[in-house]
Amino acid sequence: MDEEKKNENGPRPENIEQVLRERERLDQILQTKFRRKMAILFSDVCGYTEYMDRRGDISGRAWIQKHHNIVLPLISQHEGKVLDIMGDGVMASFVNTLSAVKASIAIQKRLQEYNAKTDPSEEIHVSMGINAGEILIDDEDIAGDVVNVASRIESKADRDQVLI
Numbered sequence: 001m002d003e004e005k006k007n008e009n010g011p012r013p014e015n016i017e018q019v020l021r022e023r024e025r026l027d028q029i030l031q032t033k034f035r036r037k038m039a040i041l042f043s044d045v046c047g048y049t050e051y052m053d054r055r056g057d058i059s060g061r062a063w064i065q066k067h068h069n070i071v072l073p074l075i076s077q078h079e080g081k082v083l084d085i086m087g088d089g090v091m092a093s094f095v096n097t098l099s100a101v102k103a104s105i106a107i108q109k110r111l112q113e114y115n116a117k118t119d120p121s122e123e124i125h126v127s128m129g130i131n132a133g134e135i136l137i138d139d140e141d142i143a144g145d146v147v148n149v150a151s152r153i154e155s156k157a158d159r160d161q162v163l164i
Helices: 016-034 048-055 057-077 097-116 145-156
Strands: 005-007 010-012 035-045 080-086 089-094 126-138 141-143
Touching (some): 016 035, 016 126, 035 057, 035 097, 048 057, 089 145, 126 145
Antiparallel strands (some): 005 010, 035 089, 035 126, 126 141
């Protein structure tokens, strides 16, 4: 055991070559087990805070439930998975960008149909942002630049707009 010293965590590499070989092995594990290509969609209900201020918590919660009843099934129908619901925002993942785009179009169309039959004070409008690429996945948690950029893209979208 001349090349490696023992410590409480097991063998400790003695030289940079050993460290680099171990890094290469670990990078390969990270790539194959914890990275996936996918698309991330962020959606935000426009005017939610103002609605809550005017109507109160119960009415606001009922209004956002109408949103969920429309939006969440459409995400599922387009091969998407809801990852998180943050108040009036939804974060979803899709197997590919096309599925995310089709879902966002379906959501905007369905909301247009809903709004056409609804009192203007009860209309639901959303802004959406989509980004795609490699994402780190650990169980149900996702992270990485693709997620961060998708959120920033959504924040730049106007009401009833999808930015990709």
